[in-house]
Amino acid sequence: GAGVSQTPSNKVTEKGKYVELRCDPISGHTALYWYRQSLGQGPEFLIYFQGTGAADDSGLPNDRFFAVRPEGSVSTLKIQRTERGDSAVYLCASSSQPGSEAFFGQGTRLTVV
């Protein structure tokens, strides 16, 4: 596609529910990043994929968060037993290779009520 696409753009869920956030990177980009951005803050690193494998998942806050990229393209960020503190904008970015410019999607705004 022309850019990084994230769906849904907005998601409201009840506390305790499970959610999935999807990221379609730019075609051919091998590196994919997930970030979380709270209101008024800069993005916070969650996980980085190189191809199908998670090269660095040190930013995932706890075991309720999990991300996959089974075919090295689309990635899904999964959050179990959501909490109100999970409310944030979840940003996805991709780059053609490590070290090159990362292009960001518009984010998914998650609200846990």
Place this chain on the structure above:
Amino acid sequence: KNQVEQSPQSLIILEGKNCTLQCNYTVSPFSNLRWYKQDTGRGPVSLTIMTFSENTKSNGRYTATLDADTKQSSLHITASQLSDSASYICVVRDNNAGNMLTFGGGTRLMVKP
């Protein structure tokens, strides 16, 4: 402690005036530093990229400087326009850690007529 610190946190200037945003980082070893512009409700978009060997780089009315010895960067905006109102985020790429991007907290700039 955040490895990328930005100042000021927020700034209000009048249209047509100049301003300078600051970024101090401790990320090491350092690969490159980018300034991103993030409009409200959108993902960050890269403005400039600098490697350790570059001291200054311009992109239109935006000029970035880098002092790799003191680990400081600045973004100077000349003749500000209303459309410059956004968050400006300093992002440093770590040469280790899977080329992870480390974000500063951003400076929220508001340009008033």
